[in-house]
Amino acid sequence: MEFLRPSTWDEALAAKAEHPDAVPIAGGTDVMVELNFDRRRPPALLDLTRVASLADWAADGDRLRIGAGVTYRRIIDELGGRLPGLAMAARTVGSPQIRNRGTVGGNLGSASPAGDAHPPLLATGAEVEIGSVRGVRTVAVADFFQGPKRSVLAPDELIAAFLVPAATGPQQFAKVGTRNAMVIAVCSFALALDPQRRTIGTGIGSAGPTPLRATEAEALAAELPWEGKTLPDTIVQRFGELVGAAARPIDDVRGSAAYRRHALAVLGGRTLRWAWEEHRCA
């Protein structure tokens, strides 16, 4: 197996163009598992860890541009205040070792429906910046996933960064697993309130072929008493039901489809209440 080690972004793009079947490796927490289990034997690995720009993040107007190689640990430590939803999700990823190495870019690259970074990125309307020797394009996270472990990435493309607005209101993330740490989501839900624009953003994880938005639930934003009033139980309940209904789950070893719908309804209601409480007290 060839091991390609570009040291700049341009070199990386050139290498990917030249070796479209090379598998990029960032933290390696997905790639190495596949190699160790002999599920994958790519002809080449493209090591991205020496490309310094991938590990940078910066504010770009009211948006943040975060390099694909920024780890969960750094999201929690450096961006917890500006991206509370993503940071909450990052905290639930694996163990300290995995959070030290694993990256959001890798999570997107794997495009697993269970990737924990995806729901908060969906809820906040994030975009993925994709590069190749052909140029740069930007794709909404909602359009990035095409199916289980499939994304819009072309063979010569790499993920450069993701672009996400700094939080303009309360955000929440909640993940159901059958143990209290180190667990793949049975289902997860992210929510972002934007009190200025009076919108709710949503993201559902692990309950469909791709991460999903609950668009009908989002539409309830129009009915919320934004002027700092108490949230009626009926709305909370309705919101939860719509979140559950938006899921397209299956039965598998981790849980039943019916359970996932039910749990998402519960999480939908709870996270809306928590976010609303924060909004009212803000």
Place this chain on the structure above:
Amino acid sequence: MSTTTVGAGAGIGTSPLRPDGTLKVTGEFAFSSDLWADRMLWGATLRSPHPRARIVGIDLTGAVATTGVHAVLTAEDVPGKKLYGLEHADQPVLAMGQVRYAGEPVAIVAADHPETARRAAAAIVVEYEVLPPITDPVAAIDAEETVHDRGNLLRHVPIRKGSLEATAPVVVTGEYEVGMQDQAFLGPESGLAIPAEDGGVDLFIATQWLHGDLGQVADCLGLPPSKVRLSLAGVGGAFGGREDVSMQVHACMLALHTGRPVKMVYSREESFHGHVHRHPARMWYEHGADLDGRLVYVKARIVLDGGAYASTSMAVVANATTLGVGPYKVPNVVVDGYAVYTNNPPCGAMRGFGAVQACFAYESQMDKLAAALGLDPVDVRVRNALEPGDTMPTGQVVHGPAPVADLLDRVRAAAPPAQRGDDLRELPGGVANTTHGEGVRRGVGYGIGIKNVGFSEGFDDYSTARVRLEVVGGEPAAVVHTAAAEVGQGLVTIQAQIVRTELGVEQVTVATADTTVGSAGSSSASRQTYVTGGAVKAACEAVRAAVLRRAGRDDVTLRGGRLVTEGGEVVADLVDVLGDRPIEETVEWRHKPTHPLDPRTGQGDAHVQYAFAAHRATVDVDVELGLVRVVEIATAQDVGRALHPQSVRGQIAGGTAQGLGLAVMEEIQVVDGLIRNPSFTDYLIPTILDVPPMRIDVLELGDPSAPYGLRGVGEPPTISSTPAIVAAIRAATGLALNRVPVRPEHLTGT
């Protein structure tokens, strides 16, 4: 011979540092998978993808043609007996004409690189005629389709005590189910076989029972036992999963065939297919009691799914059945236990060995009985608690302490855990942020269990110890040598402690366990400190007697390297008595004999010793999401005498955690004979955030018939923690919950 010297200055009752402890924590311990030899080849196994199929043809061409491959072997190449098994030789070394479970070895390959070996194995083309698998153990009992020629019933154990027609005013019934649990030990199966000049083989292996392997390996290789030499390699853990042979015969066959050392290492996924698991159980119970809650009768039917091969199923079902009513006085008992062949993965030994499954059922029943009578669940148990002198359903009288009521009282009296705080980590779901308190209800539950220690039913259960006392560098020093497997339980340390206590010497070396000394029996059944500890003690006594003979005294003990009278007078230095003539004694030691069960009534003194533990579990349940957090465990156990108190607590904490795993998460999911979650991604075991703080109350009541009064420690904690946790979840939710592990959807009804 490599040896281990254990921390100085500590006899029994103290907790010297274990020699493997620091190495394991720092990642430097050499596991069997780290073995290496010059010119070594790697073995790989081709396994059946089907739970039941006829083998129509095997085409080895692709494998043989692979560069780097040195051997490709099938059943035809097995030099000796083609079948092996711990109790009943029914398992083919390599499949012969048919496969009976998914994962059954069909062919083996040796190559110069592990990946080459794997690829070559994958290049073997096996043509199968796939048959519908037999997967329902209850239906299998008298089904016409059979897994083997002999019918599907492996063993039926009936127990009849008292009247068969007893009736009672209060009756509770229940049907219970236990899922298939995995041992999930560290360090998947691995070992290194080195061909020897005499035509024999040296096998370095992670196992629980060197001589158990030896007999089977020699038989299958067609070699006299003297030409097969086994040495224990670094074992990660076992919990029963290494009692059966896995890659032992395969590695030796490949080594003998190629004339080169061959190493085999299973991956975790292969390991899930490569060892036996805990028997899934279906159990039907009926308890009859008087209006005070005193048991009048228990009727039960227990069906254990043995899977495709016998392994230890016959003994497991005897345990489940003979211990099937729990540590209670029951005048009338009708219990029938069945072990059944199916095309599911083979099941055999796992910590608790049949007692776990039954305990979940009988303890659930005791809670039901308490509810039916409006009594406190602990009161009902105490009212029926077994006491010394009582008889078990087998008619066996319980001798020595049996502190059933005391253990229950202790866990009930333990201070309750604090109310939960606001930190997410104290809530069900933890940092996954699923609740801030919504839907969370607390529940408390109790469980008590009983386990037999040692091998039962007339098995000649012994251990051999060789102890040598000599002068090394001007100091008296002892070497102790047994074939007992250190599997992480701390046996190496215990052996040295015993020698220090008995012979009064500081320097004690524990030789690597191997088959150049007689059998120690298995490191299972909570027996090794009892039986090998007993053998080491007896060997020390023989050495001491020889010292005294040589010194011409019979009124002294050995202390601090000296011969000392009772009054404390030093009469000689051990160094002077020994001079340059070492004293060595080898002793075979047996516990008191056991007896078979009557095949019609199940009566008989089948067990050596009984051990008891009680648990109180406190849980917080998010009843809307079905997520559980075990908040605290209080447990009490009589260990007779704690030879190494820290290890005792380690066993109790670890066993309790394994029972927690069975209660709320650990299950090999088998559908149509196929394991759906053969990895640690989806076979979940508790993490440190799932295991709660434990209050551990260790009693040392002393069993007069055991060495130092000790009582086996390893299994009891696993047995009663499961029902205690489930009882606590029931208390929090009001649900019936008749199956473990309890999954979130059982709690939410979705």
